Amino acid sequence: MRMAELSDRSGITTATIKYYLREGLLRPGRRISATQAEYDEDHLRRLRLVRALIQVGRMPVATAREVLVAVEDESLDHHMRLGAAVWALPQGSTDAADGQDEAARTARRRADALLEELGWTMARQDGDRSPAYRTLVAAIAGLSRTGYPCDQGDLLAYGRLAGELAVTDLDMIERYGTAYEQIEAAVALTVLYEPVLLSLRRLAEAEESNRRFGDGGCDV
Template identity: 40%
Template sequence: MRISELSSRSGVSIATIKYYIREGLLPAGRPVAANQADYDEDHLRRLRLVRALVAERGLPVSTAADVLAVLAETGTQNGTDGTDGTDEDGAAGGEGRGVHRVLGRVFGAMDTARDRERAASEAGLTEVRRLVTAMGWRIHPRSAAVPALARALDALDQLGVRIDCRTLLPYARLAERTAEVDLDLLAAAPAGSDLAEHAVLLTVLLDPALLVLRRLAQEHHSAARQPDPT
């Protein structure tokens, strides 16, 4: 297909498609003439994924590029390249380890340079570490999620809302149940599917839907607590 058809089918303007190509988010088309290129269904799928990351999820272009780089690097490590299911160290049972590594790579790519520049307070980090200990979670010492949560607590604290480990525990238990569903869905991915892409879809692009579900639940319970059902 020509770039005009790619634009029409994806809903992304031609100018934006060319920008994504320049930034390395979308592979260039196959040249067919001096100023023309041909695109296929793989380009369309990739473009829709890029649009979801940038326009729907709101990721900076540089962060989206990092996430897509993870997809490119890990796409052949899920058994579709003829590997025998061992991990990169040659140990058996590599499938589970593969999911863990893919998630780690995806989460690392989501840790933007802009976020890393905002140092978390020691008080915030202490509360997050207390939470991790209380939940018995196995978290990597360099996990980007720990300072990210601490920065969120810092922002609340600056506005006069103090959230500590005890307050977070009920939320952490709910998050743990959600994570179990995520991992079950990843484990149930069809054979031969792209594990890294599934990880992105279920852990990155599903986030906005989970936020909306929370809003719906809040609306319901708020209405249920009113004396007048209407």
């Protein structure tokens, strides 16, 4: 397909596609003349991924480029490649994970105990190398410092729900045929579904609050 068709099918302007090409987020098309190139379905799929990262996920171009490098790292096995690509995505604040106060030390112990009870051996082995682990420690430390509930029972409930979500996520990713497509999908769906998860949680809380405390009606 030519640039115009690629733009129509992806919903991305030709100017933006050219920008992505210049920034190395999209590989060049097959040159058919001095001024024209042809693109294929791989380009279309990559554009959708870049759009998810930059336009939906609000990711800086430099960060998106780092994620795409991880996606294409064929030196890793499938599991490690999936992990590397998702690890490269922006995480929440991890500053509190580096603290030396009692809240930070307690948070690390609670995170380790939680992962052990959940049986998540890989997460325990990765430890500080994992951005998600560091974000978890920072979040628990923040809860502790502000006096909100974060004991093992509270955390375990969230962990078990997360485990169920992971099965759903991986089932969805496995719908894609090739390993490369699955890795791209893992990145795109992480970015695109996290807002879905947050929104559904808040909607569910509103429903449960109305059931417990409301009169069954709806406020306008």
